[in-house]
Amino acid sequence: MISCFPASRFLQLGRIIFLISAIALIPAVSRAEPRLEESLKLVNTLVADIMAVVESDPSPEKVRIETDRMIDTYFDYNIIARFAAGNAWRSASDAEKTAYMNAFREILLSLAETQFNYFKTLEYKPGLVTPKGDKLVVVQGQIHDTSGELPDTAVSWRIRTWADKPPRIIDIEIENISMLITQQQENTAIINSNGGSFQALIDSLTLQAREIRASPGLTGQN
């Protein structure tokens, strides 16, 4: 039988099976791909945007303005702020929610203002894109420090995707450490240690933002 079915036939059969499989898979891939591609594009555009700002050698004021713009353009600040507040968000008053959103945003802007210089020697290499359920996509990458001061660092962007609107970044993980989870746990601890007071969190964040802005960077002089 084998002699009647030469190797070239096996190859032909293989090609046919491959083609059929590929055709069968097309709908699944096309269903999955748009949000993966959009997520990857979102991160790459953000990185390019950051690099353009870095290259313009911006003043602290410009960094602040640009960061404010980038938060609205690439991130879902509403989800980020609500997640970071933890369970206490539900019981907070509208006034407290607004004050907290402002205080938390001030921390992000202050951190960007004082730490933006670190971006100057960094390069970003995109990596894998992985769907996480039907609402999230994780885009991986690597940060390389051209000065050699820092080792290569893994970074992951957690992106919320929707069927009817563009994706937005909701978290950044550095070496598997989620910035948002870390912030949430810290915020929850502050609220708990102050008898469940949401106002205590607002006060604490306001003070923290002021301290960040007053510090000359993260060089330990504080």
Next chain:
Amino acid sequence: MRPLILKCFVGLTLLLAGCAVSPDNLASDDRDPYEATNRKIFTFNTKVDDAVLEPAAKGYRKLPSMVRTGLTNHVTWTSHPGTAVNSALQGKLENAALASIHFLMNGLTLGFVDLTEDDAPESEDFGQTLAHWNTPEGPYIVMPLLGPGSVRSHAGFIVDGLTNPLSYLGEPTIDTIQDVGLPAGALTFRGNNFEQINDIKYNSVDPYVKTRSIYFQYREGQINDGDVSVETDTDAQFDQFLDGEKE
């Protein structure tokens, strides 16, 4: 045998610390039932960092880049035998072979110069091996000087110290390397993560909670080898949040 005595002392301290504390009501995380005691030890460790580690790390950062890289390489090199053993125990034979090759080749320079061109092996310790064998993590414990960890990871640290093949060579040079290994590791770790640790110390509202959160997430990443397809606690928390979100 001095390294063994040192590690037995560390082990004894760990056991005594574990016995001395009892669950308290301050716990803000289910994994941290001894939070009140842990916070006291964390404060002590922070004072040690203020007085010793941070100034030493500042000095370390002033060393020429080549010297710092050499010291970091050396500390990594001393961990390769443990990585080889633990990789083998977890069935990661390629990593075990890679760690052995790196150890043997770089041994020509006592690990100060990296003579290999391929990627470094993934660091594996006995705590990760215990996790691989589905051993429960146990409560979160902050150890004096050694810092944060779970009972499983601290126990793994002791076993790694006792079973490190370097301990059994009986060479005076190797004994010296073992003696300075722990402080050298602490210094290079503090120096190489200077900004990040200072960020936690000086910029966070509750450095204790932030350290604990970072420990659990980083450790989970190590255990999963950074494989993003593995479902983690972080994934579960995001899923839970988004499920409760109004579309």
